[in-house]
Amino acid sequence: MTDGPCRVFLVDDHAVFRSGVRAELAGQSAIEVVGEAGSVGEAVAGIGRVRPDVVLLDVHMPDGGGVAVLRSVLGADPGGVADPARAPEPTFLALSVSDAAEDVIAVIRAGARGYVTKTITGDDLADAVRRVADGDAVFSPRLAGFVLDAFARAAPGPEERGEPVHDPEVDSLTPREKEVLRLLARGYTYREIAEELFISVKTVETHASNVLRKTQQSNRHALTRWAQSRHLD
Structure with a gap:
């Protein structure tokens, strides 16, 4: 994480919930909420404008949800060469009421760094934000198992099949x-x-x-x- 407070952007289609999260994080050290959005379009525009360190991302929204935001922000230049003058992309932490395996796996595959449920306490949420900003992967209890199981079931690659790999x-x-x-x-x-x-x-x-x-x-x-x-x- 860079020097100074961790700059957080909130994405959730419920304004009351965003207000609650903002209030919870306001009293936390080394965290600053720098923006919020209630739709995919607003989120993509806002993230591009303020360049936060961490995006707290709702999974289900009427116009596409968290995966759509991830694909728009992280997949805007697939395969491109990094521009040293460009600010780094934010880290995404999913914050959802859902604890369904398919939701967890979908957002992690799309590029989120962690997934916590909305039952999390304010202190634990602040800790999760700081940890993903520092490069850790963070999950609510039992959710990490969904991701591990999904990758464990993935088809073996050429190396595992004993085939030569030339890349x-x-x-x-x-x-x-x-x-x-x-x-x-x-x-x-x-x-x-x-x-x-x-x-x-x-x-x-x-x-x-x-x-x-x-x-x-x-x-x-x-x-x-x-x-x-x-x-x-």
Whole structure:
């Protein structure tokens, strides 16, 4: 997370609920609510305008819901090369009344970093916001199991089937860059990667930048999906 308070944007089609969340977060340290929206269109425009660190995202809304917001924001430039001058994409934390497995899996596949239900307390919600901003994956109890089960049931890739794999983008990565890529895809923060590999945070940032450039991914969320599709996570 960058220096200063974590800048949060609220997306929910119920204005009363948004007011309640805003009030809960207002008393929390190191968190600042910088905007809110009640529809997909308003959310996409607002996120693009204020560039928050974290988006608290409702799953079900009349005009498409959380997945539509994720696809619009994170999928706007699929396969593009990261622009160093452009602000990083926000991290998304789903906040929903639903605890259905299909809802959890859908938003995680679309790029959300975590999923918590609306029964969460204000203190726990603030903690979840800070954690996803720092690169952690956060789930309400038992919801993480849905995601693990979904990926465990995924069809095996060529490596698991014993078939040779030739991918120019993967082959272009150095062994160290592959190590950094795997840890990024598993949700490690730069500081945690540095500790794991016994290198400096600055070196991790350099490797991560090289990985984004070589794989032609525009942000960390896209890179994670790219790594998962090649079973590199």
